[in-house]
Amino acid sequence: MGHIIAALSQKGGPGKSTIARAIATTYAKAGWDVKIADLDVKQSSTVDWHRRRLESQINPVIAVESFGTARRALKAAELHDLLVVDGAPHASEATVEVAKAADLVVIPTSLSLDDLNPAVLLARSLSEKHGIPVDRIAIALSKCGDSAVEIAEARDYLGQTPFHVLGGQIPEKTSFRRAQDAGLSIVECPHPSTRAKADEVVQAIIDRFEKIAL
Template identity: 65%
Template sequence: MGYIIGVFSQKGGVGKSTTARAIATTYAKAGWDVKVADLDINQSTSFTWLQRRLANGVEPVVSVETFGTVSHALRNADRYDLTVLDGAPHASKATAEGAKRADLVVLPTQLSLDDLEPQVMLANSLVSDHGVPAKRIAFALSKTGDSQRELEEARDYLSATPYHVLASQIPEKTAFRRAHDGGLSVVESPYKGPRDQADALIQSLIDRLESLA
């Protein structure tokens, strides 16, 4: 079976699907056979993103399918080099199931305590209640603004936890929203500065995954 990366959140709007799409397209560009399992059956935003990607002829092609359960999502995971679980915008039984099956659990978060605290609570629950090893959990800072102080405070907050914090961050940029509108991921944006930051975060994620293998 190939790798499984789970991208989960306790609440919506923290950059979960943004991160999942960036992971998938990065590996697909490297020649991996990648599947994104969109577990948000109510909105299916990653699946509709794929439709825009296909309509615009964006390469490489990334397989995206919507699933109601993790067990269905992973039924054919052995056919892919990488399966990315794009979780629902709230923690659930499926979150725990997916986290236990994943080689790496990525928890995106914005910089405010309103986002940081629920994601740390989710991480703690995955470890204490569901037996997910703490070393397999990594935080990804997403939708960050232009305040270096706020960024440093968020990193300091997360550094007090037992979890890994990925290097770099995905900034909040109009260019990234426009990229998604065109079926691109943030690592495919034509704007170099923001793209380089997103690339660096995904490379940090790749390094973390390989260190756990």
Template identity: 50%
Template sequence: MSYKLGFVSQKGGVGKSTLARATATAYAAADWDVKIADLDIDQGTSYTWLKRRLQSELQPTVEVQTFGTFAQADQRSDDYDLMIFDGAPHATKGTIEIAKHSDLVVLPTGLSLDDLEPTVLLAHSLVKKGGIDRKKISFAICRAGTNSKEQEEVRDYLSQTPYHLLDGVISEKPCFRRAQDEGRSVIECRYKGPREQADHLIQSIMNRLEELTK
């Protein structure tokens, strides 16, 4: 059985690749055969991350390949236990394709209304235009600040939408940036506290995928 997991957004830089890499390394650590399909053909940032990972000889190994279209990537899905689609910086035609074919589609969002509104609008349009089952859509709070009241307000805002909100957050932290610069994922960050924080959100993604596919 092979599973498909998508990370998409309306805006760029929200944390799609960060979550895709962390989820991939978490499943690979559990001995799953995982591939990240990097659909950002112009930058291929997950592919360059893999090069840094290989140079540092980090374990577990994950495969990353850049594809021009969702369809090209999806042709390879059956070769893996899990195919992870790391979406292009902006919503494209491929975004609906990713959402349609994935068992779970994660929309990372920051805390500002400038991030939240386009995220919720994208979720609506996936349902309206793409006919995607709303249960498959999950929001993940990324690049969060440290103000807990702000986080509470955002959780409250997102809970009022008809979509699932993943437990946990990933804060904006230099150590997460540095980890990825070294070819690590955020769950492999050198500091225990941040690592546990990232683990929590990634575990929520894994739990949600299991719930939707059992």
């Protein structure tokens, strides 16, 4: 059985696909056999991203497949070193099933209470209702603005929960959007200083994953 890292959220748009692609490309670059399971069957945005990546002949090549059910996606983990699950747009039964099987669940959130609260609610539901150990749930700050105060307040807020809050934060950047439009992940963004911010968060995810799963 291969390892599983899942990017999941309660609501749409916080950056699941963005983070899943960054994790997958980072491990693929390190020589792992990686697949992304895209559970958003309606939009299949990571399948589309993968097509753009193939058209532009970007290396490393990673496998991306769309799955209609969590069970089918999880089965694919047997065939790879790492399955990165790019979660369904809204939390569902599939979200719980994937979270139960994952070595690490990453929940991305932006900084407003409208975003932080659903992220914490999902983490609480996974741990309290579904018995997933809190140390397997990590929260990533995503689509962040420039305000250090806002970032610090979000960290304070999340610090009152039992969940691990990952180091670094992914800034909201046009160059990240454009990188993904071109089939790149945010850790392959051509602007070094912007890319470094993405690298920091992905490294925090890797550190956490390796600490609890390897």
